[in-house]
Amino acid sequence: MHGWVWWVLAAVVVIAAADRLLLAAETRRWINYRRTPTHKGTGARALLGVQQILEPDKAHLAEVEDFEADRIEREAAGEPPMPKEESLAMEGTGGDGDLDEMRSGDDVPEW
Numbered sequence: 001m002h003g004w005v006w007w008v009l010a011a012v013v014v015i016a017a018a019d020r021l022l023l024a025a026e027t028r029r030w031i032n033y034r035r036t037p038t039h040k041g042t043g044a045r046a047l048l049g050v051q052q053i054l055e056p057d058k059a060h061l062a063e064v065e066d067f068e069a070d071r072i073e074r075e076a077a078g079e080p081p082m083p084k085e086e087s088l089a090m091e092g093t094g095g096d097g098d099l100d101e102m103r104s105g106d107d108v109p110e111w
Helices: 003-027 042-046 048-054 058-076 084-089 099-104
Strands: none
Touching: none
């Protein structure tokens, strides 16, 4: 046999062993690898930091999507939804700034 054939066989064995090792780690819930389903948009969230620099207005949309995903997971787990009064009391809270100031649009930088 040629020397390159041994290298190809060795590479296949190493890849198969690594796959089995990663699957065993996933079974023990140490990592998410092949069998664990990922949430929709996981890859896009990885680039969210770059997008926040280039398009700051998109950060709010990601926060809303995260909130909705959390709400759906809580409802699926059997938790009761937040009462309407409590939800209305939270309006305008959160974030790092004053919501009324953000809505005024006075401090919007010109590009």
